[in-house]
Amino acid sequence: MKIGFIGLGNMGAPMAANLAAAGHEVLGFDTAAPVPDGVTAVNSAADVADKADVVITMLPNGKILRMVAEQIIPAMQQGAVLCDCSTVDVDSARAVAQQATAAGLGSLDAPVSGGIGGAQGGTLTFMVGGSDADFATVQPLFDIMGQKAVHCGDVGSGQSAKICNNMILGVTMIATCEAFALADQLGLDRQKMFDVVSTSSGYSWSMNAYCPAPGVGPKSPADNDYTPGFAAELMLKDLNLSQDAASSSGADTPMGALARELYRTFVEDEGGRGRDFSAMLPRFTEKNRK
Numbered sequence: 001m002k003i004g005f006i007g008l009g010n011m012g013a014p015m016a017a018n019l020a021a022a023g024h025e026v027l028g029f030d031t032a033a034p035v036p037d038g039v040t041a042v043n044s045a046a047d048v049a050d051k052a053d054v055v056i057t058m059l060p061n062g063k064i065l066r067m068v069a070e071q072i073i074p075a076m077q078q079g080a081v082l083c084d085c086s087t088v089d090v091d092s093a094r095a096v097a098q099q100a101t102a103a104g105l106g107s108l109d110a111p112v113s114g115g116i117g118g119a120q121g122g123t124l125t126f127m128v129g130g131s132d133a134d135f136a137t138v139q140p141l142f143d144i145m146g147q148k149a150v151h152c153g154d155v156g157s158g159q160s161a162k163i164c165n166n167m168i169l170g171v172t173m174i175a176t177c178e179a180f181a182l183a184d185q186l187g188l189d190r191q192k193m194f195d196v197v198s199t200s201s202g203y204s205w206s207m208n209a210y211c212p213a214p215g216v217g218p219k220s221p222a223d224n225d226y227t228p229g230f231a232a233e234l235m236l237k238d239l240n241l242s243q244d245a246a247s248s249s250g251a252d253t254p255m256g257a258l259a260r261e262l263y264r265t266f267v268e269d270e271g272g273r274g275r276d277f278s279a280m281l282p283r284f285t286e287k288n289r290k
């Protein structure tokens with residue numbers, strides 16, 4: 001299969017490299033980042049699109065996705081599939097899918113979970129919206145880049161699943177960090193706290209797989225001075241998406257709203273920009289010291 005890949009940043013580069021390593025011909029384009037080993041560089045997004053059976057995009061946000069879609073959809077071959085793996089708002093996902101369908105193309109929204117480690121290791125989870133036929137076309141590529149692809153429903157449902165998942169992630173990370181900071185105040189050893197919670201009813205991915213306390217649990221960005229991993233501002237982006245979706249659909253999401261507010265303050269006023277989203281732990285401990 002001939003694959004076009006647009007957006008070769010932290011996530012896109014290793015995903016494209018894994019497709020190339022599996023023997024696919026991959027053409028890549030990014031406005032800033034270099035193409036990874038095994039991927040052929042081309043000069044524009046349209047040049048990626050006109051030769052590909054599947055075009056994968058891995059871009060920062062919905063606005064950029066819409067702009068790139070304008071460039072590539074007219075260039076793509078009839079019957080080719082546009083598969084967006086970025087995390088974007090549901091409205092952008094649906095608008096791009098509509099445009100692709102009108103041009104005789106297939107389209108999927110297929111955001112991912114698993115972070116840079118999952119992208120490098122080919123262990124991402126894909127949550128996918130679109131038709132059965134388009135899902136079947138791209139599934140062999142999901143199997144290379146990830147360990148699981150869930151077909152969630154029609155276009156937009158992949159993004160819906162992603163923002164619900166990440167709302168839970170934002171809330172559980174904050175809960176885990178504030179509990180560690182409370183444990184500190186109570187004089188409880190952090191390792192003991194991890195040993196108890198990671199095997200008790202307070203366990204979560206935030207505690208067990210991405211522990212925010214340095215030197216405790218598996219290796220995580222906390223052990224690298226909170227260099228992201230998953231930047232606090234990307235978590236804020238996702239919490240904004242879930243709150244926007246909650247407003248437009250009439251859902252009551254008070255915990256999501258509070259998580260958004262805490263990450264907004266952290267990123268905008270408390271030095272959180274450019275730090276991993278688990279750096280909420282030192283944010284709480286500093287507050288408790290005051």
Ligand code: NAD
Nearest residue numbers: 007008009010011012030031032033059060086087115116
């Ligand atoms: P990134 O900023 O490292 O990569 C985005 C790339 O897109 C950059 O290299 C940028 O130069 C390129 N780009 C921007 N505009 C472009 C254009 N018009 N044409 C071509 N290329 C363009 O971001 P990332 O961490 O790779 O994240 C990408 C997406 O994946 C985001 O939507 C993010 O929310 C999502 N995501 C990230 C993670 C993570 O852990 N980093 C996890 C899951 C999902």
